[in-house]
Amino acid sequence: MLLQDTLNKLQHLKLYGMNKALDEQRMNTSTQDMGFDDRLGLLIDAEIHDRDTRRLSRLLKAAKFKVDACVEDIDYRASRGLDRQVVATLSTCDWVQKSLNTIITGPTGVGKTWLGCAFGQQAARKGYTVIYKRLSRLLEELEIAYGDGSLAKLRAKIARVDLLILDDWALAPLTVRGRHELLELVDDRIRSGSILISSQLPIEQWHDYIGEPTIADAILDRLVHSAHRIDLMGESLRKTLEARALAGKEA
Structure with a gap:
């Protein structure tokens, strides 16, 4: 008893x-x-x-990753352009602790989203708070919050997160308001939080994508300076997996 x-x-x-x-x-x-x-x-x-x-x-659960991925399962085939040392460095999450950024670029289907989620899950393992968002969806949520008066609350919530993952960067055009919200989003995280971006668009074209030169300069100066960069290469892994699955069914 x-x-x-x-x-x-x-x-x-x-x-x-x-x-x-x-x-x-x-x-x-x-x-x-x-x-x-x-x-x-x-x-x-x-x-x-x-x-x-x-x-x-x-x-x-709070991060809402698009895919369940972990750094232990990363594919290091030479054709992808992934450096083991770079991955090892990012896996320590020292860059998150120092509020630095990481940028992953490459053509469609090469695993940018998967890799970003793997680094995000690694950060969660280290105890950091993470949120995964498609950029276009996040800007939509900010627009809705602006309309219903909850914008300040949503901005504050995002600003408190240790690592913000912005997937599909530059996949949809920016509105005038979206451009300003993006600047606020990036500015709120200076020295207080990290951003991981995945994008099909090369960094050299981001200035034109953002559109307004002054705002573009401000955003890129905050995002790209001292950021870790990974440029993935090769054929679409998605297409390769689909082809293998189809071949298996026909066998």
Whole structure:
């Protein structure tokens, strides 16, 4: 009865990891001969592991990644132009800690979105908050927020995130308001948050895409300066996978 009271108290204190581990210790005869310090250490380790697991689950859910990707599964075929050392450096997430940016460019289907989500998931593993958005969709949300009076709240929410992933950069034309919102978005994150961009459009063409020279200069100066860059190459992985799947069905 005393042990059950302890389990109930651990549950009440939201020490779910310790609660589960203590219950398992009760059922496991191998732990009965262990000393108090050793058993307590196992309980504390279980609580830390449980909290880390639940925090990661919350971070991944909040990020809303388009694809489930991780850096351990990155394809390093030479034709893609991926450097293992660059990936290793980015995987430390030191650039997120320093509020630097990363830019991934390349033709359609080469894995830009997947790679961006892999780096985003790695950042979440390190405990950083992440949000994934297609640029056009985010600008639509900001436009709606402007109309219903919640713009300041939405801007503040985005500004608090450690890493903002903007996918499909320059895929849709910018409106006048969208251009100004983009500047505000980038400016809010100077020295306080990182941005990861994936785009089919080479960086050299971004100035023309943004359109208004003064705003374009301001945005690019904040985004591109000191950013890590990855330029993916090769044929569309999407088409390759589809071709393999079709061949498999016909076999």
